[in-house]
Amino acid sequence: xxxxxxxxxxxxxxxxxxxxxxxxxxxxxxxxxxxxxxxxxxxxxxxxxxxxxxxxxxxxxxxxxxxxxxxxxxxxxxxxxxxxxxxxxxxxxxxxxxxxxxxxxxxxxxxxxxxxxxxxxxxxxxxxxxxxxxxxxxxxxxxxxxxxxxxxxxxxxxxxxxxxxxxxxxxxxxxxxxxxxxxxxxxxxxxxxxxxxxxxxxxxxxxxxxxxxxxxxxxxxxxxxxxxxxxxxxxxxxxxxxxxxxxxxxxxxxxxx
Amino acid sequence: xxxxxxxxxxxxxxxxxxxxxxxxxxxxxxxxxxxxxxxxxxxxxxxxxxxxxxxxxxxxxxxxxxxxxxxxxxxxxxxxxxxxxxxxxxxxxxxxxxxxxxxxxxxxxxxxxxxxxxxxxxxxxxxxxxxxxxxxxxxxxxxxxxxxxxxxxxxxxxxxxxxxxxxxxxxxxxxxxxxxxxxxxxxxxxxxxxx
Numbered sequence: 001x002x003x004x005x006x007x008x009x010x011x012x013x014x015x016x017x018x019x020x021x022x023x024x025x026x027x028x029x030x031x032x033x034x035x036x037x038x039x040x041x042x043x044x045x046x047x048x049x050x051x052x053x054x055x056x057x058x059x060x061x062x063x064x065x066x067x068x069x070x071x072x073x074x075x076x077x078x079x080x081x082x083x084x085x086x087x088x089x090x091x092x093x094x095x096x097x098x099x100x101x102x103x104x105x106x107x108x109x110x111x112x113x114x115x116x117x118x119x120x121x122x123x124x125x126x127x128x129x130x131x132x133x134x135x136x137x138x139x140x141x142x143x144x145x146x147x148x149x150x151x152x153x154x155x156x157x158x159x160x161x162x163x164x165x166x167x168x169x170x171x172x173x174x175x176x177x178x179x180x181x182x183x184x185x186x187x188x189x190x191x192x193x194x195x196x197x198x199x200x201x202x203x204x205x206x207x208x209x210x211x212x213x214x215x216x217x218x219x220x221x222x223x224x225x226x227x228x229x230x231x232x233x234x235x236x237x238x239x240x241x242x243x244x245x246x247x248x249x250x251x252x253x254x255x256x257x
Numbered sequence: 258x259x260x261x262x263x264x265x266x267x268x269x270x271x272x273x274x275x276x277x278x279x280x281x282x283x284x285x286x287x288x289x290x291x292x293x294x295x296x297x298x299x300x301x302x303x304x305x306x307x308x309x310x311x312x313x314x315x316x317x318x319x320x321x322x323x324x325x326x327x328x329x330x331x332x333x334x335x336x337x338x339x340x341x342x343x344x345x346x347x348x349x350x351x352x353x354x355x356x357x358x359x360x361x362x363x364x365x366x367x368x369x370x371x372x373x374x375x376x377x378x379x380x381x382x383x384x385x386x387x388x389x390x391x392x393x394x395x396x397x398x399x400x401x402x403x404x405x406x407x408x409x410x411x412x413x414x415x416x417x418x419x420x421x422x423x424x425x426x427x428x429x430x431x432x433x434x435x436x437x438x439x440x441x442x443x444x445x446x447x448x449x450x451x452x
Contacts (some may be wrong), residue, residue, distance in 0.1 A: 002375070003376065170373070
């Protein structure tokens with residue numbers, strides 16, 4: 001049975017993980033490769049590496065990192081952050097990334113989604129959508145945001161999700177800026193609406209604080225995968241415990257122990 | 258031992274090379290006929306679309322060469338599909354090593370296409386799964402699949418039961434991506450190299 005995926009996300013700056021991590025058994029907690037390998041060994045189903053470097057030098061460092069990750073780990077991983085061209089994607093895939101995630105560039109130039117999926121195949125093109133529920137002229141609406149969720153666009157989230165699928169995205173990474181960082185749970189209703197409309201997998205992100213939140217997002221939220229960062233980095237939730245918890249509750253889960 | 262990864266217009270095969278590196282297995286990445294025919298093991302990877310990749314194989318004559326190979330050949334993902342008779346993906350005639358037609362997953366409520374993620378394989382009948390526990394999870398990404406047939410040596414289920422692995426004579430194939438299927442996937446590659 002196709003299983004629900006658990007995906008830790010690692011923010012990387014200048015080749016190192018940014019968010020403080022609390023793994024005593026790691027030689028170097030900032031080593032993005034070592035941390036990824038640990039998650040893979042613990043049963044993570046995929047990894048996401050997000051490059052938050054703003055400089056050109058940082059970008060080449062990131063490609064080197066992608067190469068080391070691909071050499072080391074034997075599960076799929078997605079890379080994202082500042083990707084805006086076919087050349088960017090080509091470099092990252094050739095370094096060994098399995099998928100790339102595009103965000104702001106897709107909003108700026110939606111045709112890029114079509115171009116990338118034709119060039120590299122839909123299966124490796126993830127479109128990330130950062131969304132926030134905000135006041136608009138006639139009430140409140142889910143609106144796509146860019147720049148790390150700070151800048152609203154003119155796009156409504158639900159039709160935008162459908163459009164990126166129609167343009168050839170292979171997967172959606174939906175982050176609710178309303179729930180992100182709250183630890184109060186994923187945005188269940190919005191995730192369910194988008195995943196229910198979509199014929200491509202939806203990764204839910206933002207708000208995970210306890211194991212039950214993953215259960216909720218896979219059931220009520222209809223998500224195909226759940227992504228989180230700090231709760232894994234700070235060991236508030238251990239991946240093997242989380243997977244056992246979900247398996248005990250009869251969700252299809254890849255148990256590795 | 259000489260292992261060749263067949264070079265053609267398939268997508269990214271970097272992770273296949275890294276998987277061989279992790280096993281300490283050397284390889285040559287080539288489309289050279291002599292190199293391929295003199296290899297001890299041949300890996301035929303694949304990421305891409307059936308008609309485009311098949312056209313390329315025809316232009317280079319690899320479509321005639323591959324079915325005549327005598328050493329163990331291992332096709333993965335689209336590589337496996339190209340070893341079948343026909344694919345519904347853009348109405349493509351394939352190499353016909355396995356006498357089975359590749360079909361698109363039907364539109365089914367609640368079942369997204371592509372089939373993407375970890376799914377379990379069962380009913381092993383191949384040395385490639387030696388020492389792998391029954392119902393092991395492998396990583397799949399595909400919209401087309403070969404139904405269960407006389408060459409099926411491992412099955413998987415997504416909207417219909419399909420061939421996770423095929424085997425006929427010296428030809429082996431897997432629909433999933435061994436190279437990113439964790440330790441179980443790595444074991445399959447290792448088992449192939451040990452044949």
